[in-house]
Amino acid sequence: MNPSAQHQDAEGARLGMWLFLFSELLMFGGLFVVFAVYLQRYPAQFADAGRQLSLFFGTGNTVLLLTSSLTVALAFEALRQNRQRLCQGLLGFTILAAGLFLVNKGLEWHAKFQHDLYPGSQTLRQAPAGQELFFGLYYLTTGLHGLHVIFGGVILSWVLVQVRQGRIIATRPTMLENGALYWHLVDVIWIFIFPLYYLLL
């Protein structure tokens, strides 16, 4: 076996990707721990603050991400069945969804700032202790998640180019698979963020 053949060890690439995803999960895990501790300390204030988040935007974004997770999985299936066009279309849709998610997020943040809801703002300074912590964590967590959405979008765009150029094909799908895994991670993290922040009662 020559080394370049070794370097295309698909099993190994997948293992490496999973390890990377673990480390990402643990990173967000740190933020969730902080959230849990402060939630336990300020349950009422957190609930009050949570009610001020927009369920409309939150749910919309959840639907977007779940759908895009499905389409990226379907893209992988399509590639394996050698249906190039379908695969590219599904990938394109996923990337579009990522863009829409970010637009939504931007609008949502904008509205929050208009309502004077950000750490250090007049309103929050006067609100009961705990609310400011909630919003601090909210911006940090969703911001970091948003960065991951951007990375995911970039990765999938790159994958799309590779599929078009015929470098990712049915017999060598690892790149697409790993890109899709990353996208699922982005989705999974959101699935935790959404109930924790938006559905807190």
Add this chain to the structure above:
Amino acid sequence: MGKVIQMGEYFRRGFLEPSGKQPALFDWIFSTDHKRIGLLYLYSICTFFAVGATIGLLIRLELIAPGRTIVGPQIYNALFTLHGVIMIFLFIIPGVPAAFGNFLLPLQIGARDVAFPRLNLLSWWLYIFGAIMALSALFGGGGAPDTGWTFYLPFAGETTTNVSLAVFGVFVLGFSSILTGLNFITTIHRMRAPGMTWSRLPLFIWSLYATAWVQVLATPILAITLVLILSERVLGLGLFDAARGGDPLMYQHLFWIYSHPAVYIMVLPPMGVVSEIIPVFARRPIFGYWFVAASSIAIAAAGSLVWGHHMFVSGMSDTAVLVFSLLTFIVAIPSAVKVFNWVATLYGGSIRLDAPMLFALTFVLLFSIGGLTGLILGSAATNVHVHDTHFVVGHFHYTMFGGGGFAFFAALHYWFPKFFGRMYNNRRATWAWGTMVIGFNLLYFSMMVVGMHGMPRRYYDYLPQFTHLNQIATIGSWILALGMALMAVNLLIALRRGQHVGANPWEAATLEWTVASPPPPENFEELPQVSHGPYDLKRAGEA
């Protein structure tokens, strides 16, 4: 005729042979050969170590007499912060795994490279960028960071010194460490040569394996902690500001959830090094192979649950103190298992006291002192007395420097002939070793004693009654420095003029000794078919 000599030269230089296609520097900094990357790490780590040690000597010089000697309080704070950051993040964490691990992992398991060679190169680049960022914090506006290497909030959020840049540098370093870890895990799972079963894995590889898991699972917590510091400084979120409802203790938890497991990143690979050296120089297979291998995993696992022992006096609940104290004692068990196994390996062996063995045995002694003083710190009652004194500083230098550092030197002397195909002068190495051991103990033992007497850490000044012991410590630091300089000179001379050695100068039985020294670019012409264990010394030199 000339051609024949050139061929011989080629064989002798192995992977060190320049490609001739591009400037020699590019051959190195863009190489994906794990051996070159290992040496890149080795050179950079040694450079940073020299810088860190110089700062350490300056700290000791300031402490030679009470009052202001060479620097005032602000610069002193910057000095120990920088010393800590360099020694922890640039020297001891990447030390053995990134330099020696990179070079030896594929060789010892019979592979041609690591699983992701390009990712490996990226790790080194990230390491260098992170290091430059952390060090340039020294010169930027606001002055050098003065928080200690622990960056405790709320102070780290408020100080006007250049903490943000240093913190971001450490973030990048953490990323490099994660990538190395996942590369190693994948390599060990996927690229072992035929016949290299898990029970034939050299113990150094077992220790790298355990370390890699800690790197992958604990470093992300450091990353998020650093992000939180930055968000505190840049965005003013106030998440740890008691005045705004936050809890500063939360920061300490997050910091130590990473940084305690990190001490096992620092010490497990050195333990692996010692487990390689002792059997070879005692001419006996390691005693209790599975116990040594499993204790690496046990240390990694148990070590993830003891971070609270850094916070006994920070205001945790008594229950938490009790639990963390108990767990701390439990980590001592697998560590002691290793020590007993090493000693049992020596029993009845025909021991050869060459330089690598001297350093390895010194590791066992100094690490044991560090470990036992760790128990004094781990039991809550005595901890209250010595917390934040020079006793703590002495203790962790015994573990990290006496343990990690000396094992690094042991590894350097053991694998030097493999890396460069040349041998150093053993007598000079022995002199250097002796000088270092004397200097080291004078330095840090005095620091432990003066700590017991109540001298706090992180002050540029102290009460007159501590003068005597501090003078001994400072003199010790000079002797130590002298020894290290002698060691460095000896190795540098050997690099150019050392005698050529064959493939297996120590008659060891692991796979790296079956290929030429220095190894050829792709390691193995044909992947080896492994037929014996790593310490089957009767079959040294065969695959």
